[in-house]
Amino acid sequence: MSENNEKEWPLWEVFYQPKNGKPYEHAGSLHAADAENALQNARDVYARRNEGIGIWVVPSNQITASTPEDVGPFFDPASDKPYRHPQFYSVPRAVKKRS
Amino acid sequence: METQQQLDDFQARIDAGEKIEPKDWMPERYRQQLTRMGSQHAHSEIVGMLPEGNWIGRAPSLKRKLVLLAKVQDEAGHGLYLYSAIETLGESRANMIDQYLYGSAKYSSIFNYPTLSYADVCVIGWLVDGAAIVNQTKLAHCSYGPYARANLRICKEESFHKKQGYEMVAKMAEGIPAQRKMVQDAVNRFWWPTLMMFGPHDSDSPNSEELIKWQIKLNTNDELRQHFVDRVVMEAGAIGLTLPDHDLKFNEETGHWEMGEMPWDEFWNVVKGNGVMNRERMKARRNAHENGAWVREAAQAYARKKKLSREKAS
Numbered sequence: 420m421s422e423n424n425e426k427e428w429p430l431w432e433v434f435y436q437p438k439n440g441k442p443y444e445h446a447g448s449l450h451a452a453d454a455e456n457a458l459q460n461a462r463d464v465y466a467r468r469n470e471g472i473g474i475w476v477v478p479s480n481q482i483t484a485s486t487p488e489d490v491g492p493f494f495d496p497a498s499d500k501p502y503r504h505p506q507f508y509s510v511p512r513a514v515k516k517r518s
Numbered sequence: 519m520e521t522q523q524q525l526d527d528f529q530a531r532i533d534a535g536e537k538i539e540p541k542d543w544m545p546e547r548y549r550q551q552l553t554r555m556g557s558q559h560a561h562s563e564i565v566g567m568l569p570e571g572n573w574i575g576r577a578p579s580l581k582r583k584l585v586l587l588a589k590v591q592d593e594a595g596h597g598l599y600l601y602s603a604i605e606t607l608g609e610s611r612a613n614m615i616d617q618y619l620y621g622s623a624k625y626s627s628i629f630n631y632p633t634l635s636y637a638d639v640c641v642i643g644w645l646v647d648g649a650a651i652v653n654q655t656k657l658a659h660c661s662y663g664p665y666a667r668a669n670l671r672i673c674k675e676e677s678f679h680k681k682q683g684y685e686m687v688a689k690m691a692e693g694i695p696a697q698r699k700m701v702q703d704a705v706n707r708f709w710w711p712t713l714m715m716f717g718p719h720d721s722d723s724p725n726s727e728e729l730i731k732w733q734i735k736l737n738t739n740d741e742l743r744q745h746f747v748d749r750v751v752m753e754a755g756a757i758g759l760t761l762p763d764h765d766l767k768f769n770e771e772t773g774h775w776e777m778g779e780m781p782w783d784e785f786w787n788v789v790k791g792n793g794v795m796n797r798e799r800m801k802a803r804r805n806a807h808e809n810g811a812w813v814r815e816a817a818q819a820y821a822r823k824k825k826l827s828r829e830k831a832s
Contacts, residue, residue, distance in 0.1 A: 427612045428818065430605070447668065448602040450611060453816075453821035464598050467591070468675070487542045 430479040432456040433464075435471030443475055451476070520545055532733050537663040540606040546733050549607050551725070554786040555734065556604040556665055561618045562626040563597035565799055569633045570642060570805050578636055582686070596672045603668040608660075608662050619804050627785065628715050630793035637690055637704035643683015645705070645712040645750065652746045653716070660713065661733035684753065705754070706762045712787045713777070716743040732805075744774055751775045 428450040434443040446465040458477040464476065468479035485493055501507045525545060531538070538544055567590045567739065576592065577583035601611055617623040628646055633639060654676060658669040690701035717723055717739040729735040737745075754761050765778030 427610065428814065430611075447599055447664075448605065448673075449598060452817035453824065456817060456821070464595050467588075467595060482802070484541070 428452050428456075431461070431476045432479050432482060433457075433461040434475040434477070435461075435466060436473035438515055439472060443473070446470075448479060529731075532661050532731075536661075537666065538661050539663045547728070548734070551729060552609050552662055552734055553604055553609050555729070556600055556607075556618070557609065557614045558624050558626075560597045560604060560614070561623060562629065563593050563600060564618075565625045565629045565803060567593045568646065568799055569629055569631070569795075570639050572633050573636055573639050576636070582636075585682050589643070592679065593676050596675070599668040599671055600665075603662075603664040604824055606664045607662075615807065619800070619807055624789070625717055627788040627793065628711050630788050630795045630799060631707070631711055632795050634707075635700055635704065637687075637700040638708070640683055640686035640690060640701060641704040641708050643679055643681075644687045644753075645683075645708050646715070647676055647679040647683055649712050649715045649746050649752065650813060651680055652742050656736045656742065661816055666778070669800035687759070689759045691759055702759060705759055709762050710780055710784075711788075713743055713747070713781055714747070714782075716740075718782070718785075747775050747777055 429452075430448055431450050431451055431454075433446045435446050436443045446461070449457065449460050449464055451460045454476060458474060461474050461476050465471070497503075524543060528538075528545060528548075530541065538548075570593075571590050574583060574586050577586055580653060601614060604614065605611055614623070618625070633642070651673060653674050654669045658666055658673055660666045660669070687701055687705075692698075692699045693701075720726060720738045720740045723739055726735065726738055728740065751761065751766065763778045765776070767776055768774075769776050787793070791797075
């Protein structure tokens with residue numbers, strides 16, 4: 420893998436904030452020698468048309484991710500709790516009409 | 519080992535329109551086919567900078583020069599989106615570049631044709647980028663998430679490429695006789711090579727069936743080619759240019775334009791490396807890579823030095 424390859428620049432994941440007030444989203448990845456270099460490359464590769472007003476770069480090997488194999492048990496605690504959603508509750512008819 | 523159950527489950531996900539993400543289970547063959555196709559696509563974007571880059575210094579006006587610079591820079595960006603998408607399949611960037619520069623990896627043959635006049639730059643934007651959009655618009659819906667997203671990003675930018683090309687072609691087509699002649703000549707030379715960008719006929723395309731089964735490709739080569747021809751015939755007619763195909767005729771029944779046979783001998787000859795520009799293009803790419811080696815090393819050395827001095831300071 421690239422991380423072990425001494426001759427290759429390390430891999431970075433790029434995130435950008437499309438607009439003020441919006442959350443950052445993943446754009447893609449790129450290779451760069453260091454963080455500063457990665458930021459500049461990210462601007463040139465992923466924001467040539469003002470796609471973002473802010474950029475984060477993160478070394479790819481620093482990201483910890485859930486795995487698809489564990490997706491069932493991992494997210495299981497959320498799937499049997501309908502009472503966490505507003506649809507679970509009933510509202511008196513008179514109030515419902517007004518809203 | 520891949521079990522039949524795994525393969526069936528995978529196929530069911532594809533058929534349900536789900537996207538496959540990097541860590542998901544996938545057949546080895548799916549990984550291989552995507553790596554092959556996606557890296558070729560990336561190489562094509564990179565080599566695609568050369569024919570047009572040839573004219574940046576000789577653009578007819580400052581405006582056209584700015585446009586061409588932006589377009590060529592976009593092609594570099596497209597290559598990088600695609601490389602990063604294909605890396606998620608486990609293939610290293612260094613290996614892909616190595617296969618491209620010194621191995622057997624291919625790129626689109628269209629870039630092995632020379633650009634003889636500025637009209638070629640115009641026609642490349644109109645026809646070659648136009649054909650690329652037809653392909654990439656479909657690939658933006660393919661089954662592999664990172665590759666689909668890279669193509670979506672490309673499509674957003676590529677429509678400017680095509681539009682600036684068609685605008686210039688239209689301008690030349692209403693220009694003085696010498697300009698009209700120049701642009702018609704460019705169309706004549708690029709027409710068949712552009713149609714062949716879509717690949718061999720379906721009957722001669724052994725990979726297609728598997729690629730479509732897995733939704734790596736969504737349409738066959740001939741379907742995409744037909745879609746492109748139907749549109750371009752209309753666009754050429756609108757500005758009074760002739761497409762160099764005497765057999766081109768509209769079929770009332772199917773609603774499509776029927777085309778003559780493409781010069782496949784020439785196509786395969788260029789694929790095999792005997793086109794006018796094959797050697798030149800590879801030489802230019804190798805030179806760029808090798809002459810840039812010191813920059814890559816220097817940046818790495820600088821990063822190491824900065825890291826060391828930070829560690830010492832703390």
